[in-house]
Structure formats: C-alpha cells, structure tokens
Amino acid sequence: MRTLPDACIDLIYIDPPFMTNATRSTASGQSYDDKWSGGIDAYCPFLRERLVEMRRLMRDSATVYVHIDHRVAHHVRLMLDDIFGVENFLNEIIWSYRTGGVATKWFGRKHDTILSYAKVMGRHTFNSLRDGTYRTDGLKRADDGRLFKSTKNGPVYFHADGPLVTDVWEVPFLSTVSLERTGYPTQKPEALLERIVEASSQPGDLVADFFCGSGTTLSVAKRMGRKWLGCDVSQEAVEIASNRLHRIEMPVKSKVETGSTTG
Numbered sequence: 035m036r037t038l039p040d041a042c043i044d045l046i047y048i049d050p051p052f053m054t055n056a057t058r059s060t061a062s063g064q065s066y067d068d069k070w071s072g073g074i075d076a077y078c079p080f081l082r083e084r085l086v087e088m089r090r091l092m093r094d095s096a097t098v099y100v101h102i103d104h105r106v107a108h109h110v111r112l113m114l115d116d117i118f119g120v121e122n123f124l125n126e127i128i129w130s131y132r133t134g135g136v137a138t139k140w141f142g143r144k145h146d147t148i149l150s151y152a153k154v155m156g157r158h159t160f161n162s163l164r165d166g167t168y169r170t171d172g173l174k175r176a177d178d179g180r181l182f183k184s185t186k187n188g189p190v191y192f193h194a195d196g197p198l199v200t201d202v203w204e205v206p207f208l209s210t211v212s213l214e215r216t217g218y219p220t221q222k223p224e225a226l227l228e229r230i231v232e233a234s235s236q237p238g239d240l241v242a243d244f245f246c247g248s249g250t251t252l253s254v255a256k257r258m259g260r261k262w263l264g265c266d267v268s269q270e271a272v273e274i275a276s277n278r279l280h281r282i283e284m285p286v287k288s289k290v291e292t293g294s295t296t297g
C-alpha cells in the first residue's frame with residue numbers, strides 16, 4: 035500500500051482476520067493464522083495502521099467496506115469513526131446466514147458485520163440496488179402490469195424491480211459443494227461482493243482488496259468490468275486468486291507479482 039500514490043482507488047473491501055483464534059488451513063497446508071497473543075491490544079494497531087493507509091489511497095468519491103464479526107465489530111467501529119470521521123459513516127450491514135454451529139447457552143450467532151464509510155460523505159459513489167419481493171399483503175396488479183396497493187389516499191404503486199436493498203442482507207453462505215469453492219478457507223460468496231461492487235463503483239473504476247484471500251472481490255470486480263488490485267500475506271492465497279482471475283475471460287490486462295495481484 036505504501037508504494038501506491040494518494041487517491042488512486044475507487045472502492046476498497048477488506049475481510050481481514052478478526053480474532054477467531056483459529057488456524058485456517060487448506061488441504062495443501064496452513065494458509066494463515068488468526069491468533070493474536072497480545073489479544074485486542076495487538077489486533078487493533080495491526081488493523082489501524084492499514085486502515086490509515088487505505089484512507090490515503092481512496093479518492094474523494096471512494097467507499098471502504100470492512101468485513102468483521104461480533105468478536106471485534108465494536109472495536110473496529112470506533113477505530114473507523116476515528117480514522118474516517120463519524121460524519122462519513124454509511125452503513126452497518128448485517129450479512130445474515132443460516133449455516134454454522136448450534137448454540138444452547140446464547141442465541142445462535144448467525145451474522146457478520148460489514149461497516150462502510152465514505153472518504154467524503156456526499157461525494158461518494160452510490161448506486162441504489164433493488165432486490166427481492168415486497169412483503170406487503172394485498173397487492174394488486176394494474177392493467178399496465180404495475181403492482182399497487184389501495185390506500186385511503188388512492189393507489190400506491192410499487193417499483194417493478196422490487197424493494198430497495200436495506201442494510202440486512204440474506205445471502206447464503208457458500209456450501210461445501212458450491213461451484214464457486216476454491217478450497218481456500220474463509221472464502222466469501224460472490225453474491226455478497228456483487229452488491230458491494232455494483233452499489234459503490236462504476237465500470238472502469240479501480241476496486242481493491244488488501245486481504246484478498248481466494249480473490250473473491252477481484253474476480254467479481256473483473257467480471258463486472260472494473261479494474262482490480264489485491265494482495266495477501268499468504269502465497270497460497272495469491273496463487274489461488276491469480277488462477278481464479280485468469281479463468282475469467284475479460285478484456286482487462288492483468289499482471290501478477292509475488293505477494294500481490296493487480297489488474
């Protein structure tokens with residue numbers, strides 16, 4: 035990151051380690067360790083140093099998305115407020131899923147948190163998205179095909195593309211037999227990244243992921259006609275991400291280097 039010029043990136047998504055205290059391994063060996071002997075006092079400075087650098091790299095129209103979970107979400111929210119400014123907070127997105135273990139001593143923990151901040155509130159790129167179906171009962175269809183509800187003030191029409199996407203996202207976890215699976219642990223679903231890339235960038239923009247793992251963000255960005263830039267401390271991750279990117283047929287020039295991947 036230090037080698038990159040100021041204000042060169044349009045969208046950053048990161049899914050960094052979040053103190054799971056686990057060693058994440060693939061069939062071919064260890065991929066990375068998410069253990070912090072100094073606990074939160076070691077984790078926070080590690081992430082802060084990188085977030086400060088990311089802010090420098092963002093254009094005024096850029097957005098950063100930080101994917102974490104209940105273990106560190108409260109610490110990271112305060113850190114982001116401090117680095118980006120409370121006034122630039124956009125969303126606390128709840129990624130809700132059903133898979134995982136069963137809890138009997140507390141409610142099952144079935145969501146991750148994705149915090150998003152604009153570099154400069156109001157100048158940030160944002161394309162509203164529509165998805166899903168309306169929950170309202172008693173919808174009727176007008177002669178021209180539009181859905182509406184009768185109210186005492188007359189008909190209220192509903193958008194044909196469905197409701198606006200909110201900050202609660204029901205996106206299934208990748209199944210163990212999904213075609214998307216690369217074998218890399220902690221791989222995130224492309225559907226999650228599609229929303230982020232579509233909402234917060236335009237075709238041709240530069241999308242970056244500095245903890246790219248298997249390259250989910252970069253692959254989605256490439257497929258959606260964005261430029262992409264990524265790195266990972268794990269050589270195995272860089273190889274998996276590079277192979278994944280090479281399999282996507284797009285007219286985007288790509289270059290792969292040890293320890294980082296750019297296109």
Ligand SMILES: C[S@@+](CC[C@H](N)C(=O)[O-])C[C@H]1O[C@@H](n2cnc3c(N)ncnc32)[C@H](O)[C@@H]1O
Nearest residue numbers: 049066220221222245246247248250266267268
């Ligand atoms: C949760 S995984 C990312 C998974 C990714 N979103 C995907 O869909 O495959 C976190 C990644 O951060 C990487 N990582 C850990 N420490 C790092 C560091 N200091 N710099 C860069 N990457 C790091 C790990 O190797 C791991 O691939």
